Amino acid sequence: MALCSRRNFLKTGVAAGVMAGSGTLPLQAARGTATDWVTLGKSGVKVTRLAFGTGTFSGQVQRDLGQPQFTKLVLHAYDRGVRFFETSETYGEMHKMLGVALKGIPRDSYRLMSKVTTREGVNPQEKIDELRKLANTDYFDVMLMHYQHTGTWPSDTTRWQDGILEAQSKKAIAGRGASVHGLPALRQMPGNEWLQIAMIRMNHKGTKMDAEDYNTSGAGNVTEVVGRMQQVRAQGMGVISMKLVGEGAFTTREDRRAAMKFAFRDAGVDCVTVGYKSTAEIDEAIENLNMALA
16 A cells, blocks of 8 residues: 555544544443443444453463364353454464354354564565454454564554555455554554554553563553553543453452453453453453443
8 A cells, every 4th residue: 555545544544533532531431241342442343341362371271272172162252242352373273263163153243353463574465364264254353463562663564554554445454453562662552643443461460561671570560551541542542451360470369350440440441351261261251340340
């Protein structure tokens, strides 16, 4: 897509986003339930507040279940009302496993998100088509540029941004965005006109959250992360939260409940994605989020 075309596309999208996002956004999410449908900002994409993640330790936990058990898990989540499923090209076989698990379910009854790395030498259209084929889907409801972790990512990824815009114009993608790691990358989200959706790490303890070093083993800066997140929401972006249970670090239900409450009641995210390995974990996540919203 030519640069002038990209600018025209963005100008139109920004104008629509301003209209959709006008007014003051509340810091607290609206009360409701885990399986309510919510709109991810100016993207217009509707998802359930709770998502089904497939990336626990880069998908190892989900892959190790095997296809039959994983399919049962997906169908349990679907039957409980979780209708948003997410994966990434970095999660091994998870596109294919999700495609098998969701086979036969009406495509318009759930939402599907994928994430792509932004490697040099890879054709964006070919990669998106490859992932669609693997997932057995004609389109992704959300496509994110995965794991952006430098302060220069907006200029480093223009080729991928253009490729995703082109896929949107062909209806292969509905909503676009990025996931970030580290404060230098996060600081580039507010004011970014290309973004419709932001995926941001969020929990009450700062575990596996953003700091100056994107790969820090220490605690992240919760205050700044929440502040940046609220900035992008005020600008009309949808926000999906990840690392809600600190990548499995929160071993008590009290901490998992506190993390859910913090994400929605204090930070004000739109949606959270959690990885599961059992039906009990899905049931707990639904209950925890319902309690947070009560």
